[in-house]
Amino acid sequence: xxxxxxxxxxxxRRPATWVTVGVLIGLLALIIIAVGAGVNARTxxxxxxxxxxxxxxLVTFPGAYDRxxxxxxxxxxxxxxxYGAAIAGSEWGWxxxxxxxxxxxxxxxxxxxxxxxxxxxxxxxxxxxxGVGVIAAIVGAHLANVSTAGLSDSSTLNDLPLRLIxxxxxxxxxxxxxxxxxxxARSQLAGIGVGIAxxxxxxxxxxxxxxxxxxxxxxxxxxxLVTTPATTTGAGGGGLFSATGNALPADQAALxxxxxxxxxxVVAAFFADRxxxxx
Numbered sequence: 373x374x375x376x377x378x379x380x381x382x383x384x385r386r387p388a389t390w391v392t393v394g395v396l397i398g399l400l401a402l403i404i405i406a407v408g409a410g411v412n413a414r415t416x417x418x419x420x421x422x423x424x425x426x427x428x429x430l431v432t433f434p435g436a437y438d439r440x441x442x443x444x445x446x447x448x449x450x451x452x453x454x455y456g457a458a459i460a461g462s463e464w465g466w467x468x469x470x471x472x473x474x475x476x477x478x479x480x481x482x483x484x485x486x487x488x489x490x491x492x493x494x495x496x497x498x499x500x501x502x503g504v505g506v507i508a509a510i511v512g513a514h515l516a517n518v519s520t521a522g523l524s525d526s527s528t529l530n531d532l533p534l535r536l537i538x539x540x541x542x543x544x545x546x547x548x549x550x551x552x553x554x555x556x557a558r559s560q561l562a563g564i565g566v567g568i569a570x571x572x573x574x575x576x577x578x579x580x581x582x583x584x585x586x587x588x589x590x591x592x593x594x595x596x597l598v599t600t601p602a603t604t605t606g607a608g609g610g611g612l613f614s615a616t617g618n619a620l621p622a623d624q625a626a627l628x629x630x631x632x633x634x635x636x637x638v639v640a641a642f643f644a645d646r647x648x649x650x651x
Contacts, residue, residue: 375482379489388458392451393497400443400501401508404430408512431512433522437532440505444498445539449546449593452494453567456550459490460640461560470649483644487551487637491544498540535597538626542593545633549589552636556643582618589632595625 383389407430430439463469463486472482513520522528553570554563571590578585585591598619620628 375477375485376488379486380492383459383489383493386459388455388462389493389497392455392458393500396444396448396451396497396501397504399447400440400505403443404440404505404508404512405515407431408515408518411516411518428516428518431509431516432518433509433513433520434525434528435522436509436513437506437528440502440509441535441539444501444505445543445597446594448498448501448539449543449590450568450571451497452543452547453550453571454564455494456487456490456547457554457563457567458550458560459486459554460551461554461557461563463555464558465560469644473649479645480641483555483641484637487548487640490547490551494544494547495540498536498543502536535599538597541626541633542596542629545589545593545629545636548633548636548640552640555640558647586618586620587628589629592620592625592628592632595619596622596629598622598625 407427411427411431429435469479469482473479510520510523512518549570550563550567553566554560557563557566574585574588574590577588578591586595599622619625
């Protein structure tokens with residue numbers, strides 16, 4: 373536990389932690405408030421016309437809860453990938469792993485506990501971003517003159533804790549992938565670069581190899597958060613990894629999320645245990 377809490381204290385002080393969360397919060401708040409203000413402006417002009425997607429859904433509760441969660445777990449997955457890579461890469465670049473080994477720490481234990489600290493910070497980031505997103509949606513609703521009566525919808529609020537846990541699990545899997553890549557590369561920059569390439573490469577590959585891609589880490593993370601068969605974009609956020617009819621069922625996808633998560637950590641721990649620490 374000493375090593376775990378030491379890792380948490382270290383991550384709280386890391387600029388990467390606050391930059392990652394700050395970017396996610398800033399984008400979410402900006403989008404929601406801009407939508408609310410834009411709807412109000414169009415209403416004031418008496419314009420707007422028909423639209424395939426009503427922008428008010430972003431600030432109308434209880435549906436806004438789902439949209440905020442989509443954003444947090446969707447873009448948050450990419451941010452977790454970058455964060456995991458940044459933290460794992462710094463262990464090699466800054467020599468902290470070497471110092472820990474010199475103190476007699478087990479490399480495998482140190483690697484796994486380091487990621488446990490990362491996973492806790494990811495949970496903190498998700499909760500903080502979601503909370504700020506709800507506040508932004510309330511502000512956006514007032515700007516758009518939309519009722520917030522659904523804010524206290526009991527059914528939605530009862531489902532939120534489980535959905536947040538599922539979202540955290542999916543995002544942690546993506547963070548573990550970045551963590552493992554940076555460990556193998558022994559570099560922050562290489563880990564981040566390869567992680568981004570993997571992320572977008574998997575997204576583009578859905579156009580050509582959908583039957584293969586649906587088993588890959590980002591696709592299964594998104595599919596594990598789909599709540600109903602009719603949902604075309606699950607709580608994972610859509611984007612490059614929008615759930616389609618070709619996606620795995622949510623329960624099966626969650627199993628593959630666990631497989632990818634455990635696999636990434638096993639690879640990272642095994643490599644750290646065998647790698648030569650120079651310098």
